Amino acid sequence: MSSMKDVVILGIESSCDDTSAAVIKNGVIKSNFISTQAVHKEYGGVVPELASRAHQQNIIPVVATALKHANMSIQDIDGIAFTRGPGLLGALLVGTSFAKGLALSNQIKMVEVNHLQGHILAHFIKSSEEDNDQPQFPFICLLVSGGHTQIVLVKSVLDMEVLGSTIDDAAGEAFDKCAKVMGLPYPGGPIIDKKAQIGNPKAFTFGKPKVSGYDYSFSGLKTSFLYRLKDEVKKNPDFIEQHLDDLCASLQNTIIDILMEKLLKAMKDYKVKDVAIAGGVSANSGIRTRLTELSKQHHWNLFLPEFQYTTDNAAMIAITGYYKYLNNDFASQNITPKARFSI
Ligand code: KG4
Numbered sequence: 001m002s003s004m005k006d007v008v009i010l011g012i013e014s015s016c017d018d019t020s021a022a023v024i025k026n027g028v029i030k031s032n033f034i035s036t037q038a039v040h041k042e043y044g045g046v047v048p049e050l051a052s053r054a055h056q057q058n059i060i061p062v063v064a065t066a067l068k069h070a071n072m073s074i075q076d077i078d079g080i081a082f083t084r085g086p087g088l089l090g091a092l093l094v095g096t097s098f099a100k101g102l103a104l105s106n107q108i109k110m111v112e113v114n115h116l117q118g119h120i121l122a123h124f125i126k127s128s129e130e131d132n133d134q135p136q137f138p139f140i141c142l143l144v145s146g147g148h149t150q151i152v153l154v155k156s157v158l159d160m161e162v163l164g165s166t167i168d169d170a171a172g173e174a175f176d177k178c179a180k181v182m183g184l185p186y187p188g189g190p191i192i193d194k195k196a197q198i199g200n201p202k203a204f205t206f207g208k209p210k211v212s213g214y215d216y217s218f219s220g221l222k223t224s225f226l227y228r229l230k231d232e233v234k235k236n237p238d239f240i241e242q243h244l245d246d247l248c249a250s251l252q253n254t255i256i257d258i259l260m261e262k263l264l265k266a267m268k269d270y271k272v273k274d275v276a277i278a279g280g281v282s283a284n285s286g287i288r289t290r291l292t293e294l295s296k297q298h299h300w301n302l303f304l305p306e307f308q309y310t311t312d313n314a315a316m317i318a319i320t321g322y323y324k325y326l327n328n329d330f331a332s333q334n335i336t337p338k339a340r341f342s343i
């Protein structure tokens with residue numbers, strides 16, 4: 001039996017190409033089930049229409065599985081948290097509409113969640129009731145995903161300030177687009193990560209952007225990478241194949257250099273001691289190693305997310321929903337998704 005004070009949240013995530021549901025009880029993870037859509041692989045990127053359709057097919061079994069893994073039924077749920085945005089509109093509509101129907105038919109409160117806030121608050125998911133290893137406020141979070149690259153000052157769970165953002169491509173996009181140029185399948189980020197581990201990060205150099213403040217830019221790197229490869233392939237058609245590991249290592253090293261420069265600046269300017277990283281690209285082993293070294297050097301407390309919470313997942317939506325629920329911040333039945341939605 002749950003006591004009166006227990007708060008159980010069902011999270012639903014459907015913003016891009018992962019259909020996910022999770023259950024969190026009093027901030028402690030009970031289940032986190034993710035179904036990654038395979039249909040996009042052969043297209044070299046996410047196809048919005050196919051994503052919506054796959055969400056539509058997956059959502060009921062995914063939610064049922066998350067409840068089952070948590071050993072709960074819908075009657076145990078106090079709040080349904082869903083991703084309102086940012087993301088693909090058709091994909092968001094599936095999760096939003098499903099959350100509305102489920103909430104209405106079972107008289108459960110609804111909470112809307114910003115996906116980006118979710119990525120950051122993944123650091124507050126407890127693995128058990130005794131888990132107290134969370135960042136202290138204020139801290140800085142480097143949010144790096146396929147769609148976003150931002151430096152965020154986190155003042156409290158629900159009070160965040162974006163200090164800088166990418167002015168063009170996201171870091172994950174840089175990984176994926178450069179991978180495509182090398183003939184690697186989508187998503188290329190994890191493949192580059194693997195190959196980079198055996199390549200030489202100093203083998204090639206690529207231009208770094210000059211952007212003011214805490215903003216980022218990655219489109220120049222992509223172009224410089226593309227032209228460098230074109231030049232080399234003209235001279236030697238097997239160039240990419242012969243240098244794949246070194247190309248991956250050098251590209252990854254450049255992306256990390258770009259990311260770290262602004263993060264270091266923000267950490268110094270804001271005199272913050274705790275630093276976190278979030279989003280799909282935070283799974284990257286090179287970024288983790290570099291951040292670990294930097295943190296030792298500068299005496300920061302570093303928070304690296306568990307791998308299951310790096311790429312899109314509903315646990316991060318449920319934990320954000322949990323804090324909003326405690327704040328009585330509920331959504332109404334006429335709420336609509338937002339494809340563009342800042343923190
Ligand atoms: O957060 P996420 O799942 O989706 C968005 O909200 O965008 O991030 C997906 C991105 C993709 O660009 C993928 O290539 C990248 O995260 N990614 C990685 C790694 N694992 C995932 N990039 C580099 N190294 C990795 N190990």
Ligand code: ZN
Binds near residue numbers: 115145279311312
């Ligand atoms: Zn994401």
